[in-house]
Amino acid sequence: MAVTDVYDFYQRLEDEDVILSFKGDFTSELLTSFLHILEARMKEIGTDTRKKKRVFNVLIESFQNLYHHIDVFKEKNLSFKRSALIIVKFAAGNFVVRTGNYVGNDGIKDLKRKLAMVNALDSDELRGLYRTKLTKDPRSTKGTAGLGFIDIARKSKSKLEYEFIEMDDETSFFCLKVVIE
């Protein structure tokens, strides 16, 4: 990497309307900093409260998903796969949250099922599913409620775009794009 490549890197982010991004280990302090920085930026842009809250909610659940996926890698001692990427874009009045992280291939089937399900439902159906799962579904051992994607879909009011890129027999890279209109 040449010294000046950092400019190309910067310009690429600028061209893509990236207002905030992070690549590295996700720690518990990171979410707070992220929300803090975004809050100031949204004030500048003049984002209304409702949209701000929706973006924040999508970020909160995205971070929760990332922590969870990283935990799985910690348990398996695959430290080099712990790093993840999160990007927030703002263009034409819409916020876009994109995440990229490694997931174990054994968890993909379940992720795809959840994602396809939320994408198949309209807002009333999502609300019904949320209520049903909140009431009936047991909590996982980690305390996660299995409601993350439902909440992301409810708050973003848009279909979730996703892709899994297979890396090897054990892992894939999970790309998720959420547009908050």
Next chain:
Amino acid sequence: MEKFSVTGSAKTPTINFDGETGILEFIGRSIPENSVEFFAPLLNWLELYESHPKEKTVVDMKLEYFNTSSSKCILDFFKRLEKINGNQTYVHVNWYFEKDDEDMAEAGEDYEAIVSLPFKIIEVEEIY
């Protein structure tokens, strides 16, 4: 009964549970990674309160944000309160939402629909 208080942080709400007045208050954000851990002492306190509750218990929910893992814990909290909402003692929930925050109002309606407690969903200029 002793009061139970927790000072809020960037990720957790301020909690004021007063066994003398019967007012149980949540103020702020509830977005910890481990909600079960955060809620455990609250639910423990509630278990003690259940044995000698006030005639009227009022819950004031003034939340700015909460994550889905907290949503399950909030439900556990309401479910516990259902037990003391009967003939001798009763429970009332005030669910606050900030002006224009229809998502938070909806969240209150979601709980109202699945919990057997009377809810009042209240719009305010600022949540705290």
